[in-house]
Amino acid sequence: MADTVRIGGVEIKKTAILAPMASVADRAYRLICREFGAAACVSEMVSAKGICYSDRKTAELCTVTPGERPMGIQLFGCEPEFMARAVEIVLEYSPDFIDINMGCPVPKVAGNGSGSALMKDVGLAAAVAEAAVKAAGNVPVTAKIRSGWSGDSVNAAEVAKALEASGVAAVAVHGRTRDQFYSGSADISVIRDVKNAVKIPVIGNGDVTGAGSCLKMYRETGCDLVMIGRGSYGNPFVFAEIEAAVDGREYVPPTVEERMQVMLRHIRMIVEMSAKTEPFAMHEARKHAAWYMNGGYGSAKFRARCYQLSSYAEAENLADEFINLQSGRMHKKSAEISLD
């Protein structure tokens, strides 16, 4: 397995990259994941038409800070003219690549012909991609697709070939159809079919949660890169685990204390980067706090309490309580073992 893959002029280590996730993978999230080894990241999706008409949220969504690079800005839209204009606008933010969303299943996006709806119209998908490629000049354009619209119209390989012909530099494939949304499990054989159909790099995506499933994705699909979404919830450490596995190093998972330190730093970043007051910024931060507490002793109760947090100081107290409970459990367990 080569160590890196090239997407246009961008060289990316063949570990795992962070998936675009609207309302989740914001700047704080991307910076933390990059710090733990995500090989690249992608912005939350931005409406191509939206930024052509209003620049209200463009800077907030499209600014790329040094710690996030290599980073792509993701656009969604189904009109080639708006896509081209939007690409020109986002180029001002100097993204390392531009990604086109052809996988979003939500009615607000797919109902308007964008996102995964483009899987149903291969000609239009290719035209949107071609407009973006022309407008982007030297900046590579990638596309993120699903396996198809529905179980009886799995056409990812056909779509990928059309996108390749349009000049797209890489294609990410989520192995689910639009009809599946996020249910069931990803069918990685579709990713293998795409890999066999095109020459551009293929990025495998769907249900990767650790080194085992990441290496399986590489092995069974032949993909050039792996992309992780939900497996990084409260778990940026997944990228360090994967990097260690790829490099053949031993991986030591974080202690509860380390996990809580990262959680608190993540929350502090959300609060500091937010234009909102602390209590409102904490609304955004709550779910992340809860995710970092997954899997611990009594974590269901702690997660519920995370959804009540309205200040950073409260999060600090809750993290202390969580750590004390976990270490109390460990002492109790080791006392039980020594009594045996």
Ligand SMILES: Cc1cc2nc3c(=O)[nH]c(=O)nc-3n(C[C@H](O)[C@H](O)[C@H](O)COP(=O)(O)O)c2cc1C
């Ligand atoms: C909360 C959430 C938001 C998402 N937002 C986007 C998005 O903005 N653009 C996109 O292409 N995919 C988006 N996705 C899809 C993910 O990028 C990814 O394809 C999907 O979650 C499957 O990968 P996973 O099993 O590793 O999570 C989103 C997924 C989730 C769960």
